[in-house]
Amino acid sequence: MARITLDGIGHAYTSHPRSDADYALKPLHHVWEQGMAYALLGPSGCGKTTLLNIISGLIIPSAGRLLFDDRDVTRLPTEQRNIAQVFQFPVIYDTMTVAENLAFPLRNRKMPKAAIQARVAEVAAMLELTPDLHRRARGLTADAKQKVSLGRGLVRSDVSAVLFDEPLTVIDPALKWELRSKLKAVHRALDLLMIYVTHDQTEALTFADRVVVMNDGRAVQIGTPEELFERPEHTFVGYFIGSPGMNLLPARISGNRAYIGSNEISLGAAYPTLTETTNLQIGIRPDFVTLSSTGGAEVQVRRVDDFGRKRLAHVTLGGLPLVATVPLDMPSVGTAACVNFDASHVLVYQNDIRVEGVAA
Amino acid sequence: MMDKPWNNRAWLFVLPVLALVLFSSIVPMMTVVNYSLQDSMGVNNFFWNGDAWFRDLLDPSTEIGARFADALLRTFAFSAAALAVEVPLGIAIALCLPRRGWAVGISLVIIALPMLIPWNVVGTIWQIFARADIGLFGAALTGIGLPYNVTQDSVSAWVTIVVIDVWHWTPLVILLSYAGLRAIPDAYYQAARIDGASRWAVFVNIELPKLQKVLVIAVLLRFMQTFMIYTEPVVVTGGGPGSATTFLSIDLVKIAIGQVDVGSAAAMSLVYYIIILTACWIFFTIMTQLDRRRDA
Numbered sequence: 004m005a006r007i008t009l010d011g012i013g014h015a016y017t018s019h020p021r022s023d024a025d026y027a028l029k030p031l032h033h034v035w036e037q038g039m040a041y042a043l044l045g046p047s048g049c050g051k052t053t054l055l056n057i058i059s060g061l062i063i064p065s066a067g068r069l070l071f072d073d074r075d076v077t078r079l080p081t082e083q084r085n086i087a088q089v090f091q092f093p094v095i096y097d098t099m100t101v102a103e104n105l106a107f108p109l110r111n112r113k114m115p116k117a118a119i120q121a122r123v124a125e126v127a128a129m130l131e132l133t134p135d136l137h138r139r140a141r142g143l144t145a146d147a148k149q150k151v152s153l154g155r156g157l158v159r160s161d162v163s164a165v166l167f168d169e170p171l172t173v174i175d176p177a178l179k180w181e182l183r184s185k186l187k188a189v190h191r192a193l194d195l196l197m198i199y200v201t202h203d204q205t206e207a208l209t210f211a212d213r214v215v216v217m218n219d220g221r222a223v224q225i226g227t228p229e230e231l232f233e234r235p236e237h238t239f240v241g242y243f244i245g246s247p248g249m250n251l252l253p254a255r256i257s258g259n260r261a262y263i264g265s266n267e268i269s270l271g272a273a274y275p276t277l278t279e280t281t282n283l284q285i286g287i288r289p290d291f292v293t294l295s296s297t298g299g300a301e302v303q304v305r306r307v308d309d310f311g312r313k314r315l316a317h318v319t320l321g322g323l324p325l326v327a328t329v330p331l332d333m334p335s336v337g338t339a340a341c342v343n344f345d346a347s348h349v350l351v352y353q354n355d356i357r358v359e360g361v362a363a
Numbered sequence: 364m365m366d367k368p369w370n371n372r373a374w375l376f377v378l379p380v381l382a383l384v385l386f387s388s389i390v391p392m393m394t395v396v397n398y399s400l401q402d403s404m405g406v407n408n409f410f411w412n413g414d415a416w417f418r419d420l421l422d423p424s425t426e427i428g429a430r431f432a433d434a435l436l437r438t439f440a441f442s443a444a445a446l447a448v449e450v451p452l453g454i455a456i457a458l459c460l461p462r463r464g465w466a467v468g469i470s471l472v473i474i475a476l477p478m479l480i481p482w483n484v485v486g487t488i489w490q491i492f493a494r495a496d497i498g499l500f501g502a503a504l505t506g507i508g509l510p511y512n513v514t515q516d517s518v519s520a521w522v523t524i525v526v527i528d529v530w531h532w533t534p535l536v537i538l539l540s541y542a543g544l545r546a547i548p549d550a551y552y553q554a555a556r557i558d559g560a561s562r563w564a565v566f567v568n569i570e571l572p573k574l575q576k577v578l579v580i581a582v583l584l585r586f587m588q589t590f591m592i593y594t595e596p597v598v599v600t601g602g603g604p605g606s607a608t609t610f611l612s613i614d615l616v617k618i619a620i621g622q623v624d625v626g627s628a629a630a631m632s633l634v635y636y637i638i639i640l641t642a643c644w645i646f647f648t649i650m651t652q653l654d655r656r657r658d659a
Contacts, residue, residue, distance in 0.1 A: 061553050081556040094554040097572040107568075111559035155558060 005163040007035040007058060007196065011067035014053050028053045029220045030066055035164070035198065040190050042207035043200045045217035046243070051200045054217075055166050058198065059086045071163050088166040089156040092173060093148035095140040102127070102136040105154045112159075126154045129189055145173045150182070157189060164196040171206065183210055204244055216240045232288070233348075238355040241286045247315070250292060250325050254285045256351060259360075261285045264321030266300040271347040272360025284352040289315055291345035292327040299341035302327075318342065398629035416630035427618075427627050431634075433606070434614040441610060442589040444521075445528045449585055450578065452529065453536025458570070460541055471541070474534045482531075486598025489527045493599065513600055517607035520600045524608055527595050532588065536581045543577035544570060576653060583646040587639060611635055 013030035023029065028050040035041060043051040056062040057069065060081035069077045076084055087108070096104050105123045114122075127133045130150045135143065140151055149170065156165050167186075171179045187210060190197050201207050207214050208228040215225045216239070223237040224230075235241035241249030254261040259273040268285065277283070294302075294316050302318040307329060314329040320342060327342055351358045402412040422428040456474070461467050477485075493513045495501040504511035511519045547569065555565045593612040596602055602609035602617075609617070615635065619628030 059553075059557060061556070081553075082559050086557060088553070088557045090550040090554060092548070092550060094548075094550050096568045098568060107560070108558040111561070111564065152554075155554075 005071045005196070006037050007164060008070040009033045009035075009067065010070060012054075012057060012064045012069060013066040014050075014057060014062060014064045026065075026220055028057070028064075031222055033215070033222065033225065035196055037196050038194045039213060040187070040197045040211050041199065042211035042214045043198060043217060044202070044204060044207040044214050044243075046202055049217040050220040051217050052168055055088070055168055055198060055200050058164065059088045059166050060084045061088075085159075085161065085163045086166060087156040087159055087162045087164075089152050089168065089170045091169045093145060093152045095143075095148050095151050097141045099140055100137050101132055101140050101143070101151055104140050104151050105132075105158050108155055108159055122158055122160070126158045129157070129192075130154050130185065146175065146178055149173055153182070153186070157193070160193065162195065164198060167197065167199040169201050170199075171201075179206075186210065204246070208244075216243060218243070234350065234357065235286065236357050238284065238286060238352050241288075241350075245288060247289060247326050249286045249288050251284050251286050251352070252320070252323050252325065254283055255280060256283055256285075261349070261351070263300075263323065266321055268300070268344050268349065269346050270349050270351065270360065272362055274351055274358055274360050276361075277351075277353065277358060279353070282354045284355075286350045286352055286357075287344055287348055289326040289328055291348035292325065293343050293345075294318070294327045294329050294333060294340050295343060296333065297341055299343040302340055302342045304340055316340075395629045395632055398625050399633055402626055412626060416626045417634070420627060420630045420634065427624075430614060431611075431631060434609055434611045435638075437607075437609065438590055438592075438611045441521075441524070441528075441592060442586055444525050445532075445589045446582060446585055448525065448529050449533045449536050450582060453533050453581065454540045454574070454578075456533070456537045457540035457544055458566075460537075462545070471538070474537050476534075477531050478534050480531070482594035483598055485527060485531050486595045489523065489595070490599045493523050515604050517604050520604060520608050523599060524592075524596050527599065528589060528592065531595075532585060535584065539577045539581045540574055543574040547573045576650070579646060579650050579653065583643070583650075586642060586646075590639060590642070 009031055011030045011032060012028070013026050014028040015025045016027055017025050031054070043054060045051050053062060057064045060076070060079060063078060067077070068075055071084070096107060099107065102123055105126055106119050109119045109122060123136075124133070127136055130153060132147070132150055132154060135147060140148065143151070153170060156167070171182060174182060183206060186197075186199075199207070199210050201210075208231075212227065213225060214228055214231055216223050216231065216237075218237075218239045224235065224240045226236075231240055231244045235244065235249060238249075238251055241251065252263050254263050254268075256262075256270075256274050256277055259270045261268045261270055263285075270285070294304075300320055302320045302325065304316050304318050305324075306317040308315045308317070314331075316327050316329045318325050318327055318340070325342070351360065397409075399416055400412060400414070401409040402415075403409045419425045419427050420431050423432045460470055460474075480488075489500075492498045493501045495505045495512055501511060501513065510516060513520050513523050551569050551573075552565065555569060560568065591612055592610055593616070596608045596610060597613060600608045602613045606614075611631075612635075615628055615631055618624045618631065
């Protein structure tokens with residue numbers, strides 16, 4: 004039970020980092036609150052596993068301090084940190100039964116036998132492993148083995164945090180949903196700080212209270228799933244979250260109007276703080292761009308994807324690609340159509356960072 | 364089916380192999396079988412002797428039978444002694460080797476060096492090394508007052524032969540174990556650290572189970588080689604003192620070539636062969652069973 008503070012934590016795998024590019028994880032300040040579920044979301048190689056391993060102590064960071072509550076644990080070995088971690092691939096002890104596997108972290112900490120048994124039974128029930136408790140762990144399927152790994156991560160009730168490193172990669176899709184919701188339930192029941200690394204946005208957004216989106220060793224945005232969707236602070240978040248991602252179009256801004264080529268788009272706000280006019284982009288989710296037969300800027304339809312409940316059209320606006328929602332009452336899509344932007348959902352970015360507007 | 368052409372060209376490729384196998388294995392093997400079932404008064408004059416050679420050999424009350432039983436026991440004892448030292452020692456050294464960096468290559472090469480030396484050279488090296496008058500090892504042991512004498516004391520002779528084999532072949536166990544250890548993913552060690560496992564618990568619960576397969580191979584190879592040991596005792600002790608280090612292979616050569624007792628020698632080599640074959644089969648079965656259990 005603890006609050007974990009990252010105080011300028013950064014890491015470079017080379018021993019003498021010279022420039023920013025040498026850092027696999029750029030120096031980062033963040034406080035992980037007790038009882039919350041966090042997800043670290045980002046593409047492969049963005050530094051999320053590095054960050055996780057720093058928290059668990061498998062990696063000693065090259066810069067910064069790591070605090071559990073007010074205790075500095077930066078250089079403390081893993082064993083003394085009171086952390087549980089679940090890895091991407093199932094790690095089980097071949098020679099032991101499922102029950103012995105689950106009891107192993109407790110036995111190593113010299114817990115009384117009766118307490119161990121009770122706790123193992125509880126965790127096994129949570130993960131539906133009870134019928135397999137006395138089977139040898141080696142003979143289990145990959146799914147079940149990963150459940151045993153998860154169980155070993157959850158079996159200690161006194162941990163500061165439980166860390167998950169893409170734990171559902173080897174699980175097949177149907178079971179993935181079930182295990183994820185189970186983890187969520189376990190989180191609610193145990194009131195633990197959980198940090199969950201994944202590159203799958205659905206997994207991150209459904210599991211976590213707060214999502215840390217990482218790219219290229221940097222935490223680009225930390226927020227609730229809703230914030231990430233509604234107001235991406237960085238174009239990367241816009242592009243990475245949502246499927247498909249946010250439309251990003253280079254534009255000129257003047258007052259509360261944006262201009263893409265000769266097309267004028269009205270914005271929900273004015274941007275008087277913009278002093279330079281370079282590297283400006285407007286961003287809008289495909290959900291807030293609608294196609295219609297008349298009215299609005301004229302576009303060329305390239306392709307329409309039917310997702311059953313919704314249809315998305317890939318169009319070009321003044322030569323730029325754009326994804327728009329096709330209303331269900333729009334029967335067929337010709338080669339020419341018109342597009343409308345929902346002004347309140349158009350965001351403005353300069354140098355990939357969101358610019359706050361002023362209500363016009 | 365009807366118009367499938369007859370094509371026997373494959374025989375052209377198979378027949379040379381068959382001929383080779385015939386002359387390299389089957390004919391010599393059948394010669395031994397032949398000798399084991401017949402008796403000879405010399406000058407290619409053979410007559411049928413049935414299973415008499417085998418009955419004598421396997422009956423410890425006969426002279427040849429007693430000799431065979433002694434040599435067999437000695438050979439098993441030697442294999443057991445060598446394995447008992449080499450396997451734990453090999454694993455222990457493999458655990459101490461560096462896991463990464465420039466030191467890996469250097470240590471592996473140094474460790475592998477003994478294996479590159481031919482048996483009789485190893486024997487000769489140790490024959491001189493173990494001499495009480497001029498050999499460093501022998502003279503040193505005598506110097507500190509130990510009753511060490513390879514040619515007169517059977518304990519010294521045994522210890523020396525076992526030490527030679529350990530020196531020569533522990534590297535094989537080390538290399539196999541090292542390869543096995545390297546194949547264990549890092550996540551296992553990380554998980555063990557997070558689970559708070561002691562070093563001993565890591566060894567027993569992770570490393571040893573994961574090494575099981577390479578260890579079966581190591582034991583199999585080392586058992587077969589130690590069971591067939593010949594050169595080192597011949598060079599270092601000559602099978603003595605008395606017959607203390609006369610192992611099966613040495614006895615076999617003595618009977619076949621020293622005494623020209625071809626029938627007994629043939630029977631003996633067949634029994635010897637069957638023992639090794641059986642051991643191999645047992646090991647092979649264990650290995651495939653392990654595989655199947657892992658898949659299950």
